[in-house]
Amino acid sequence: MPPDALSTVTDDALLVLYANGDPSAARVLTTRLLPRVFAQARRMLGDDSEAEDVAQESMLRLWRIAPEWRQGEAQVTTWLYKVCANLCTDRLRKRRGVALEEVSEPADPAPTAVQRMQDRSRSDALQTALNALPDRQRQAVVLRHIEGLANPEIAAVMDISPRAVESLTARGKRALAALLAGRRAELGYEDDTP
């Protein structure tokens, strides 16, 4: 089936098509899902190279589970976010003891030199503050406030109740604000219009 014809097909139907040997299904699924797992892994790990490995491994597990996937039983995105979150947690556990300053920061291009520097500073500051959060809080904040998932979906990803998600995201965001508090002027938020 040509890729254009598959653009409106659901994720789980695409996975079944992939398992049945459709050569276009993998490309459509990858285009749709890889940016999401890569962004999640990058925010969780704060390291591009590790995020790439985790995103690739998450997708690899998706390809492996495809022949056994049962349509309608679970959302592919939720399953994938969960796999990615677990892989990130494993990596973070192994990485304990590495100083935050040693974690490389992601780069974001921006239009002008000054704007680019400021955006870069803000992105770096956000990532540094995210890195300083406890793992579960960071995961909840990233999924809720950056990936834009709803609380029930985050609850499914993290294997906790929606109330626990609310609590984690609220505490995480408060901690993030506290970590960034001293840097508002430096990051240009004192005289910036919203």
Add this chain to the structure above:
Amino acid sequence: MTPHDDEDMTATDRMLEAARRTPPDVPARLMARVLEDADALQPAIAPAMAPHPALWRRIAAGIGGWQGVGGLVAATCAGIWIGVSPPAAIPDAGAYLLGYEMGATASSTAELTSFGWDLDEG
């Protein structure tokens, strides 16, 4: 919550919003690696099943192909013809069994069944 807390929270919201608006670009090499994995792990397309032969083809094959069918048709036609219009020399088995025209049947078949006896008797 102090006014400072509000400002801190607003700045944090704006930073998170900016992060949400600008997702990272997926490196081309990562995309290529993932597609390679997908290709390597994709189950092979199941070979198309040969259409199941029709029932009459299977029956024909069972009785020896078209030659067998031809013989069967010829034998059937002959059987029907004999049934509809039996030769006079062949006894009517149906009538014989039912007891009709026993005498006539016996007499009409006497020439065959007693072939040679009449000569011996002179």
